[in-house]
Amino acid sequence: MNANSGPRVTNRVPEERWTPTGTLRLDGHVAIVTGAGSRSDVTFPKVGVGAACALNLASAGAKVAAIDIDPHAIDRTMAWAGDSAANLIPIVADVRSQVDCARAVESVVDKFGALTVLVNNVGIVGTPGTVVDTSLDTWRSVMDINLTSVLLMCKYAIPAMVANGGGSIVNISSIGAIRGFGSTGYAASKGGMLSLGTSMAYAHGRDGIRVNTVLPGHVSTPMGAPSTDEAELIRLRGSMLGTEGTAWDVANAVAFLGSDAARWITATAIPVDGGASMATGLAMYKYMNSGQEQP
Ligand SMILES: NC(=O)c1ccc[n+]([C@@H]2O[C@H](COP(=O)([O-])OP(=O)(O)OC[C@H]3O[C@@H](n4cnc5c(N)ncnc54)[C@H](O)[C@@H]3O)[C@@H](O)[C@H]2O)c1
Numbered sequence: 001m002n003a004n005s006g007p008r009v010t011n012r013v014p015e016e017r018w019t020p021t022g023t024l025r026l027d028g029h030v031a032i033v034t035g036a037g038s039r040s041d042v043t044f045p046k047v048g049v050g051a052a053c054a055l056n057l058a059s060a061g062a063k064v065a066a067i068d069i070d071p072h073a074i075d076r077t078m079a080w081a082g083d084s085a086a087n088l089i090p091i092v093a094d095v096r097s098q099v100d101c102a103r104a105v106e107s108v109v110d111k112f113g114a115l116t117v118l119v120n121n122v123g124i125v126g127t128p129g130t131v132v133d134t135s136l137d138t139w140r141s142v143m144d145i146n147l148t149s150v151l152l153m154c155k156y157a158i159p160a161m162v163a164n165g166g167g168s169i170v171n172i173s174s175i176g177a178i179r180g181f182g183s184t185g186y187a188a189s190k191g192g193m194l195s196l197g198t199s200m201a202y203a204h205g206r207d208g209i210r211v212n213t214v215l216p217g218h219v220s221t222p223m224g225a226p227s228t229d230e231a232e233l234i235r236l237r238g239s240m241l242g243t244e245g246t247a248w249d250v251a252n253a254v255a256f257l258g259s260d261a262a263r264w265i266t267a268t269a270i271p272v273d274g275g276a277s278m279a280t281g282l283a284m285y286k287y288m289n290s291g292q293e294q295p
Pocket of ligand 1: 034035036037038039047048049050051067068069070073093094095096121122123124145172173174175215216217218219220221222
């Protein structure tokens with residue numbers, strides 16, 4: 001399509017891309033996914049990253065604890081589990097709370113006898129702003145939810161994993177960690193996830209713990225992206241592939257990193273963004289203005 005003919009008004013992500021596509025198996029694994037709930041305005045399969053990760057891991061055979069602060073949000077995700085429902089358990093917890101994080105890990109180990117995969121997915125953007133106009137309250141709240149939560153979950157998850165011979169931690173950061181983004185606290189917290197991940201990978205590699213970070217681009221989720229025609233057009237044109245990504249694309253990378261197939265992969269940071277973060281603005285300019293996107 002040529003942009004000169006105006007934005008397409010149909011859904012630009014074909015329906016088949018909105019479903020789990022992974023073929024990996026994670027039978028025998030026990031996973032925790034934080035922020036796995038779904039907002040009330042979400043409809044399956046157009047779910048958020050955390051819900052896609054939990055549903056994907058459960059359909060791949062893992063036992064999965066879906067953690068969220070909002071019990072109704074977890075119920076929504078659980079209702080979409082279909083045949084994998086037996087693999088999912090809900091845990092209501094606030095990942096800002098040390099007590100809640102400790103209890104969540106303890107209850108998973110009590111129920112399933114082990115913990116092998118932790119997906120630190122909870123995240124908020126907070127109020128966008130520069131260092132000049134970001135309030136200390138906003139900064140602290142974004143850091144608490146996005147970064148300190150990773151410390152707290154890992155503080156309890158790592159000993160539980162070590163007790164069972166090791167495990168895999170996957171942090172959901174953002175390309176906002178490595179490129180100008182416009183939201184000071186968000187960018188700093190997501191950058192902190194990268195260095196915390198590397199630090200944990202180093203410190204616990206000999207314990208059999210792998211730690212990797214996934215950096216989603218502007219995928220089409222309720223949190224990350226307005227679903228206006230213009231926003232969709234910009235997202236798909238801004239990727240090298242000329243297609244728009246979904247939460248399931250992120251979830252497939254997470255499932256791989258969590259699985260035994262990634263046993264020699266640690267301390268990496270993998271963008272899942274259709275190549276967007278590796279192209280210069282100037283190079284993408286012709287695509288932003290002339291289309292050539294893929295179906
Ligand atoms: N959507 C995108 O385009 C995009 C891009 C880059 C990175 N990401 C990252 O992906 C992650 C998840 O995005 P999403 O689309 O699933 O978001 P989402 O808003 O759909 O889901 C986040 C969930 O976290 C829960 N939550 C919030 N605070 C919590 C707390 N203190 N304790 C427990 N649960 C809490 C919410 O109730 C919600 O269900 C975030 O870390 C985000 O930064 C998203």
